[in-house]
Ligand SMILES: [Ca+2]
């Protein structure tokens with residue numbers, strides 16, 4: 430058997446017998462035409478994220494199968510085609526995402542004939558960063574250098590800014606960058622305690638010439654600089670902090686404190702948890718659709734209708750099972766406000782069970798109730814012996830007459 434052929438294409442074969450020393454004259458050629466590929470791949474399964482960063486989400490899913498072969502997967506982000514990977518790849522990194530914003534993902538499989546599977550389940554996520562990125566430098570300074578002009582000795586990510594990656598006790602520096610999460614909107618005041626110099630940047634990208642939110646630069650022992658109260662929105666704010674330790678004095682220290690609407694007028698050390706973004710999905714999920722009704726249309730098709738109970742859905746996803754309590758697989762997704770779906774790749778005289786839910790960027794509603802229908806029996810083979818029919822229309826447009 431020859432596999433991996435292109436559907437609906439004629440292939441020519443020659444066959445000859447061979448043994449260890451010689452081949453016989455070739456017989457043939459003979460040809461045969463592959464059947465048209467009209468069956469779409471199965472639905473990709475269990476779409477979810479395998480990794481998050483500040484601006485990327487890495488997706489993985491279970492492979493689809495196809496009677497001929499899956500040639501590609503199309504990845505949709507917030508309903509728009511975002512990328513395509515080859516049929517033997519089941520992972521995709523969505524990049525250039527905005528930190529803290531909610532994204533919904535879904536995947537379709539395609540075969541070589543262009544038949545597309547139904548959408549996979551929808552997966553919703555928020556790109557987020559856990560902790561603080563640090564870069565460690567060595568050098569002899571009396572004020573903060575331009576770290577962007579220097580080569581870092583080492584770099585990594587920690588749960589909070591920390592001098593612990595240092596390998597010496599004098600003549601070193603750090604650049605910390607990440608996000609600081611403000612728990613509520615309101616007035617915040619920062620306090621920076623360091624020996625030697627340090628600077629803090631909130632909502633200001635670090636550069637040697639940028640105006641720091643707090644400036645505690647210079648050679649000095651433990652020194653405290655307190656800023657003035659400022660209003661901030663709740664949520665993620667970009668964070669950068671620089672630090673250097675000169676050749677003299679005691680071991681280095683660096684502490685960042687804040688007074689927030691929740692600290693009762695006190696300065697407290699900013700905790701590790703403030704540098705961690707929980708991937709909380711904001712917004713309300715849609716209300717569940719109701720009144721799901723299934724009716725057989727033909728031997729191959731069941732029509733579904735339902736009531737749309739939501740105003741914030743981005744679509745309805747339809748699930749089918751061969752038994753009421755069985756495994757329901759996604760068989761299709763329709764646009765918001767649509768309240769019907771035709772499932773048209775069914776077997777005759779077979780009972781199918783359905784449920785649906787409404788989806789949006791925040792997730793999915795509860796399932797509807799389950800509805801079922803039994804497809805009609807396949808029609809018996811047509812034609813009666815002893816009859817023949819002259820085909821074609823008469824010149825006057827009349828219907829053809831049967832032979833008498
Ligand atoms: Ca196929």
Ligand SMILES: [Ca+2]
Pocket residue numbers: 737738739740741742765766
């Ligand atoms: Ca609606």
